[in-house]
Amino acid sequence: xxxxxxxxxREIHIRLHQxxxxxxxxxxxxxxxxxxxxxxxxxxxxxxxxxxxxFEASTQEPYVIDCGANIGLATIYLKKKFPNAEVVAFEPDxxxxxxxxxxxxxxxxxxxxxxxxxxxxAQEGSVMFYPDGADGGSNIKNSEEQKxxxxxxxxxxxxxxxxxxxxxxxxxxGVEIEVLExxxxxxxxxxxxxxxxxxFANEQQKLEKLLSILTTAGFRYYIEHIGVTSSxxxxxxxxxYGMDLQLNIYGYRx
Numbered sequence: 153x154x155x156x157x158x159x160x161x162r163e164i165h166i167r168l169h170q171x172x173x174x175x176x177x178x179x180x181x182x183x184x185x186x187x188x189x190x191x192x193x194x195x196x197x198x199x200x201x202x203x204x205x206x207f208e209a210s211t212q213e214p215y216v217i218d219c220g221a222n223i224g225l226a227t228i229y230l231k232k233k234f235p236n237a238e239v240v241a242f243e244p245d246x247x248x249x250x251x252x253x254x255x256x257x258x259x260x261x262x263x264x265x266x267x268x269x270x271x272x273x274a275q276e277g278s279v280m281f282y283p284d285g286a287d288g289g290s291n292i293k294n295s296e297e298q299k300x301x302x303x304x305x306x307x308x309x310x311x312x313x314x315x316x317x318x319x320x321x322x323x324x325x326g327v328e329i330e331v332l333e334x335x336x337x338x339x340x341x342x343x344x345x346x347x348x349x350x351x352f353a354n355e356q357q358k359l360e361k362l363l364s365i366l367t368t369a370g371f372r373y374y375i376e377h378i379g380v381t382s383s384x385x386x387x388x389x390x391x392x393y394g395m396d397l398q399l400n401i402y403g404y405r406x
Contacts, residue, residue, distance in 0.1 A: 159179065162177055162178065162179040163179060163193070165177070166179060166186070166189050166192070166193060167189065167193070169189045170189075171188055171189060171190055172187070172188050173188075173189070174186065174187050174251075175189075179196070180196060180200065180225070180228075180259075182228075182255075182258050182259045182260070183258045184223070184255050184258060184259075185223065185251045185254050185255055185258070186223065186251075187223060187247070187248060187251055191222075192223070192225075195222065195223075195225050195226075196225060199225045199226055199229045200225070200229060203229075204346075204400065205226055205229060205230060205319070205321065205346065206233070207318070207319055207344055209234060209318050210318075211318070212234070212236050213234075213236045213237060213238060214234050214237045214238075214318035214319065215237070215238050215315065215316060215317050215318050216230050216234075216237055216238070216239045216240070216317075216318060216319045216320075216321070217239075217240050217241075217309075217312055217313075217317055217319070217320045217321065218230075218239060218240070218241040218242065218321050219242050219272050219309070219320070219321060219322045219323065219324050219331070220242065220243070220272075220321070220322065220323035220324045220325070220348075221241035221242060221243040221252055221267070222243060222248060222252065222323075223248060223251045223252055223255055224241070224251075224252045224255040224256050224259070225255075226321060227239050227241045227252075227256065227261070227265060228255065228256065228259045228261055230319070231259070231261035231264070231265065232259075232261065235261075236264065237264060237318075238264050238266075239264060239265045239266070240266045240268070240312055241265065241266070241267050241268065242268045242270055242271070242272055242307075243267070243268075243269060244269065244270060244271035244281050244304040244305075245281065245283045245302075245304075246269060246302060246304070247283065248283070249267070249269040252267060253267060268307070269304070269305070270304065270305045270306065270307045271304050271305065271306045271307070271324075271327075272306070272307065272308070272309055272322075272324050272327065272331045273306035273307070273308065273327065273330070273331065274308065274330040274331065274333065274334045275306070275308060275334075276306060276307060276308055277305075277306050278303050278304065278305055278306055279303070279304060279306045280301045280302070280303055280304075281301060281302050281303070281304045282300070282301050283300060283302065284393070308331075308334055308335070309331055309334065309335045310334060310335045310338055313335055313338040313339075313341055313342065314341075315341065316341055316343065317341055317342040317343060318343050318344065319343070319344045319345075319346070320342045320344070320345045320346070321345075321346045322345070322346065322347045322348070323346075323347075323348040324348075325348075325350060326350040326352065326395075328347050328348065328349065328350070328362065329358050329361055329362050329365070332347070332362065332365050333361075333365065336365050336368065336369060339365070339366075339369035339370075339371075340369055340370060342369070342403075343405060344402075344403065344404050344405075345366070345371065345402075345403040346400070346401070346402055346403070347362065347366075347400075347401045347403070348378075348398065348399070348400055348401070349362055349397075349398065349399040349400075349401055350395050350397075350398055351395060351396055351397035351398070351399075352394050352395055352396070353389070353391045353394060353395065353396040354394070357397075359399070362401070363401075366401070366403045369403075370405060371403035371404060371405060372403070372404055372405070372406060373401055373402060373403050373404075374401070374402040374404070375399055375400070375401050375402075376399065376400040376401075376402075377397075377398075377399055377400075378398050378399065378400050379392070379395070379398030380392045380395050380396060380397055380398050382396070
């Protein structure tokens with residue numbers, strides 16, 4: 153009872169902060185650095201309350217790849233669930249990457265976690281990355297709100313799919329299809345995959361291509377609508393950061 157009350161007080165304290173204002177909190181049960189209150193509360197609810205990344209592993213040492221680690225909540229959740237897991241995590245935003253490293257240390261899940269300040273892309277090299285100060289940074293400029301850019305190293309995913317992958321998480325703000333296309337021949341080594349699909353209002357939709365890649369790789373899928381919501385899409389479609397649709401797509405094998 154005391155813990156629930158204390159957690160509620162900490163949540164209220166978080167909500168009092170201004171957006172995009174860094175602060176620290178013990179709300180998740182460890183000292184956690186936060187870069188934006190709204191994205192933190194949304195991610196915390198999905199990851200720790202709803203447990204959208206929960207799975208049952210056939211080994212005590214599952215291999216997990218976290219593409220789009222942000223401040224580290226998914227990696228921390230999975231390491232708490234599987235203490236002996238091997239996790240490879242990517243976060244291209246230099247400022248958020250420093251927060252990611254701090255949170256991994258603060259949560260005490262350093263062992264077995266490899267962090268990379270790199271952007272996933274279709275080819276090696278470097279790309280221009282557009283931070284948004286929260287969880288929506290991307291190497292695609294999809295909004296006038298994203299005025300600043302920074303050059304970051306880019307890496308392909310194929311070299312990390314060199315053995316069985318128990319869980320592959322891809323939340324990379326619009327680059328998911330080109331990254332998956334580059335590794336589609338290697339996807340059979342992946343046991344479970346999560347992809348956040350992003351549809352941009354001024355571009356052709358590519359959901360069919362994404363689902364085709366998953367189907368060809370032998371996955372069944374479950375789709376959940378999140379984020380951008382249009383209650384009357386025949387009349388008007390809401391657009392946020394250039395996107396008119398976001399979906400959580402879970403790929404699994406029977």
